[in-house]
Amino acid sequence: MRLTRRALLSGAVSALATTAYAEAPLTSLRPIARVPARDAIAKMVSSRATSGAVGVVVADMQSGQILEDIDGTIAQPPASVTKAFTALYALEALGAQHTFETRIFADGPINDGVLDGNLILAGGGDPNLVTDQIAELAKRLKDTGLREVRGDLLVWDNALTNLDEIDDSQMDHLGYNPTVTGLNLNFNRVHFEWKQDGADYVTTLDARSANYRPEVTTAQIAIVDRAVPVFTYRNGGGVDQWTVARGALNKEGSRWLPVRNPALYAGEVFAVFARSHGIVLKPPQETMARPTGIPLVRYASAPLNEMMQSMLRFSTNITAEAAGLAATATRVGAQRGLRTSALSMALWAARRAEGIAPQFVDHSGLGDAARVSPRDMVRLLMAQNVMPTLQPILRDIALVGEDGQAIDDPQIAVKAKTGTLNFVSTLAGYVRTKSGRDLAFAIFASDLEAREAGKRQGVESPTGARSWNTRSRRLQQDILKHLALRV
The missing domain is CATH 3.40.710.10 (DD-peptidase/beta-lactamase superfamily)
Known part of the structure; x- marks a missing residue:
C-alpha cells in the first residue's frame, strides 16, 4: 500500500x-x-x-x-x-446503532447571518455519504439563517486514516478501488459519461446520486488517440486528470471512476448547493486541523x-x-x-x-x-x-x-x-x-x-x-x- x-x-x-x-x-x-x-x-x-x-x-x-x-x-x-x-x-x-456524522462548523462569530471567519465541512468517516445528503446539509445550513461567509471554505477529512487507494496492485481507473478518507462522497467515485457528436465526443464528469448530478471540476478527462492503455491518471495539484483511449469508447456510455482528492471533491459539491441557497463560498481548501468552533448542522448516517x-x-x-x-x-x-x-x-x-x-x-x-x-x-x-x-x-x-x-x-x-x-x-x-x-x-x-x-x-x-x-x-x-x- x-x-x-x-x-x-x-x-x-x-x-x-x-x-x-x-x-x-x-x-x-x-x-x-x-x-x-x-x-x-x-x-x-x-x-x-x-x-x-x-x-x-x-x-x-x-x-x-x-x-x-x-x-x-x-x-x-x-x-x-x-x-x-x-x-x-x-x-x-x-x-x-453507531452512526457516522458529517458536520458543518463556523470558525468565527456570526452576526446577522454573516460569518466573520471560516466555514468548515468536516467528515466523520461516513462511507455511504451521497450527493443528495450533501444537498440536505446545505439546506440545513441555510435554515440556520447563514447567508454570507467572509472567510474560507475548509474541508477536513482526517477522522479516519487516509488511504490513497485500497490495493495498489489494481489498475488506477477501477471505481471499486477508491481513495478512503474521513470524508467519502458517492463512494469516492465520479461519474464519467460520453456521447459521440459527429467526429468527436461530448463528455461530462458529475457527482450524481438519486436526485442531483452536479458537474465537477475536481476531475477532468481528455480523449486521446491511442489503443492502450484504456485510461491513464495523474494528480494535477488537487485535480484528478484522466485520459481515455478514443478506440475504447463506443457511441455512448458511462462508468464510474475513482476520486483521488475526495476532500476537494466533496467541498466543491457542497459549495454548489450552498450557492443555490444564496451562500456563496470560496473554492474549498483542505485543512489538517481538527475542527473547532460552533457546530451549525450535522447529517448522521444510517x-x-x-x-x-x-x-x-x-x-x-x-x-x-x-x-x-x-x-x-x-x-x-x-x-x-x-x-x-x-x-x-x-x-x-x-x-x-x-x-x-x-x-x-x-x-x-x-x-x-x-x-x-x-x-x-x-x-x-x-x-x-x-x-x-x-x-x-x-x-x-x-x-x-x-x-x-x-x-x-x-x-x-x-x-x-x-x-x-x-x-x-x-x-x-x-x-x-x-x-x-x-x-x-x-x-x-x-x-x-x-x-x-x-x-x-x-x-x-x-x-x-x-x-x-x-x-x-x-x-x-x-x-x-x-x-x-x-x-
Whole structure:
C-alpha cells in the first residue's frame, strides 16, 4: 500500500433460524467418517471443470459435527467474504446503532447571518455519504439563517486514516478501488459519461446520486488517440486528470471512476448547493486541523447494522474499509494504517474463534495476499453469538433448478457472503436445509497461477477469468442444492 499524507452491524435471529438451537462450542467440531466414493460433494469437487484449488467445509450448527471437509485447511484468498469478518468486527467494536456524522462548523462569530471567519465541512468517516445528503446539509445550513461567509471554505477529512487507494496492485481507473478518507462522497467515485457528436465526443464528469448530478471540476478527462492503455491518471495539484483511449469508447456510455482528492471533491459539491441557497463560498481548501468552533448542522448516517447489511449485499469496498478502520481506532484508541488495522482484525478473529489464524491485508478482501482456510471460516461462523449477529444481515442466495428458475421452497434458505476476484470465487454462510438443520459452510476456489498470469495482461477481465468464475459459481450452486435438499 502506497502511503502518503493519506496514510499519516447485533440483531435477532432471522426467519432462517426459527427453531432454537444450541451453539456448539468450538472444541466439539469433530469430523465424521464418510466413504469418498459415495460422497456427493466429493464427487462434485473431483469432477469440477475448474483449475486450481477447491476447499469445502460444512458443519452442523447444533451438534458441531463436520459433515464435509475437503481440503479445508488450505488457506486461500477470501476475496469479499472478508467483509463477513469486517461486519462482525465493526459491530462488536462500535455497536449496532453507531452512526457516522458529517458536520458543518463556523470558525468565527456570526452576526446577522454573516460569518466573520471560516466555514468548515468536516467528515466523520461516513462511507455511504451521497450527493443528495450533501444537498440536505446545505439546506440545513441555510435554515440556520447563514447567508454570507467572509472567510474560507475548509474541508477536513482526517477522522479516519487516509488511504490513497485500497490495493495498489489494481489498475488506477477501477471505481471499486477508491481513495478512503474521513470524508467519502458517492463512494469516492465520479461519474464519467460520453456521447459521440459527429467526429468527436461530448463528455461530462458529475457527482450524481438519486436526485442531483452536479458537474465537477475536481476531475477532468481528455480523449486521446491511442489503443492502450484504456485510461491513464495523474494528480494535477488537487485535480484528478484522466485520459481515455478514443478506440475504447463506443457511441455512448458511462462508468464510474475513482476520486483521488475526495476532500476537494466533496467541498466543491457542497459549495454548489450552498450557492443555490444564496451562500456563496470560496473554492474549498483542505485543512489538517481538527475542527473547532460552533457546530451549525450535522447529517448522521444510517445505523451501523443497516450499513453492514447493505455492505454485505452490495459488497462495497469503501464501506468495509471505513468500518474496519473506525473499529480498530475504537479498539486501540488511535488511528492505524490499513495493514496494521487489518492485522488487528486478524488478531481479534483469532480470539473470537479460538484456534483460527486468518491473514488480512485490508477489510474488504480486495487485496489478494489475504489468506483464510475454509475450516477457519466455518469455525468463525460457529463461534458463540456469531450466527445471531451475522445471519440476519447476510445476503439471501437463490438456489436455481435445472430449468434455470429459482427453487421456491420456504423450508430451505441460504444466507451467505460471496467473494469474487479474477480466478478467485468464495462463498460462506448458513444453510437451512429441507430437513430443518442449520449448517455453516465455506466453499473456496482459486487458481493463483492463472490469477498472476492474468495480472500481467493488464486488463480488467483477463483471458479465461469469466468462464473460470462462472464454473466455480456453478459448483457452489450444486453443493448448496445438495446441502439444502438432501442433508
